Amino acid sequence: MDQTDMTRILPEDCIANIISNTSPRDACRLSLVSRAFRTAAASNLVWERLLPSGYQEIISRSPVSSASSSSLNMLPRKDLYFHLCDNPTFISNGNMTFAIHKWSGKKCYMMGARELSIVWGDTPQYWKWTYSADQSPHLPKSRFSEVAHLLHVCWLEIKGSVETKTLSPNTTYGAYFIYTIGTRPYGLCHPVKVSLSIENEIDGEATNAYLQPITWRDHRPRGQDGRLPCVREDRWMEIEIGEFFNHGQANNVLEMNLWETEVGEWKSGLVVHGIELRPKERKK
The missing domain is CATH 1.20.1280 (Monooxygenase)
Incomplete structure (x- = not known):
């Protein structure tokens, strides 16, 4: 038939x-x-x-x-x-968004900078919060009302968390730090650490990542590998923090971390948009 x-x-x-x-x-x-x-x-x-x-x-x-x-x-x-x-769709008082991954139907979330824990983030001499309407035209357009500008710190530490029950079950998610580099940056050439773990369990293995794209003028220490950023369609940059398989059998708190606390060099120029969680495409 x-x-x-x-x-x-x-x-x-x-x-x-x-x-x-x-x-x-x-x-x-x-x-x-x-x-x-x-x-x-x-x-x-x-x-x-x-x-x-x-x-x-x-x-x-x-x-x-x-x-x-x-x-x-x-x-x-x-x-x-x-x-x-x-x-x-905006949720959490406008500090997060929910969307659907078009070809899988899985849930996607993005936490804006205000939804993250940024060490010294509320100290004006270290971080500056800018409303989207007041942003420089040289910066990508933000989906949230505010973004965080790093002014001057030697201790960089940013964390985000989400309950796994809000994610689609039986799905592998990637967590991505979304940001850009502003004018006259300094101290951002050293690798940062990124990790993903379940709260109150053994921390996930930390991985090196570079906030600035590697160019021929950069001098990466020999043997110092790390994840590199890529530019998104919306002109922001992203670095993968890690991946996580959500079994959906229990509710846990997934923690995403980015930090650089060892070198001690002062840093400036980082503009934080947020952290995004989205399903990873299956490799064929």
């Missing part, structure tokens, strides 16, 4: 039920099979199942007007799915 005969025999709800047990990527691909598959693949039944669990509660906690929240819930589920992929 060919595909055409099958779509004539099976009811649309049955086809939709089959598609709902695949993935968002496969649902989009299957919509190209035939007109019947296209109709079924666009149904609310399919996309309600492909939306991550708890998404309605997350939307309701967003600091937007109740009217906006209601209008989102009135969208067809497929439209809502892709809206949440392309438009991060």
Whole structure:
């Protein structure tokens, strides 16, 4: 029996039920099979199942007007799915965002600088907080209302944490430090340490990372390997802090750390945007 005969025999709800047990990527691909598959693949039944669990509660906690929240819930589920992929929703008093990873349907979070623990972060002589509207045009546009500018410290330590129950289960996540380098930086050529661990358990192994891209003028000590930053589409830079597999069987607190406390050299010019948690693409 060919595909055409099958779509004539099976009811649309049955086809939709089959598609709902695949993935968002496969649902989009299957919509190209035939007109019947296209109709079924666009149904609310399919996309309600492909939306991550708890998404309605997350939307309701967003600091937007109740009217906006209601209008989102009135969208067809497929439209809502892709809206949440392309438009991060603010939570935690606007200091975090929630979004959906487009091809897997997994939850993504980004903690803004205000959601992080920055040593001496509230001391004006060491750190300066700038509202996005007042940012220099030379800096990338921030999704949050404030970013943190490093003015002058010798002890750099930044931490973020998130409860694992808020993440998608059975998913490998990457944690990324999002930042840029401002004007006239100094003291940032030395490697920093990054690590990821579960609270109250043995700390994860620390790894070297470089905040500044390595150029031919940089002199990295022989044998001193480390992660290098890459530039994102939004013009911010990111360094991977580590990866974590969320079994989803228990609620723990995942801690993400970046620090440089050994060299003792004074530092300036770092602009902190936040830390992002997103599913890692499976290697084929």
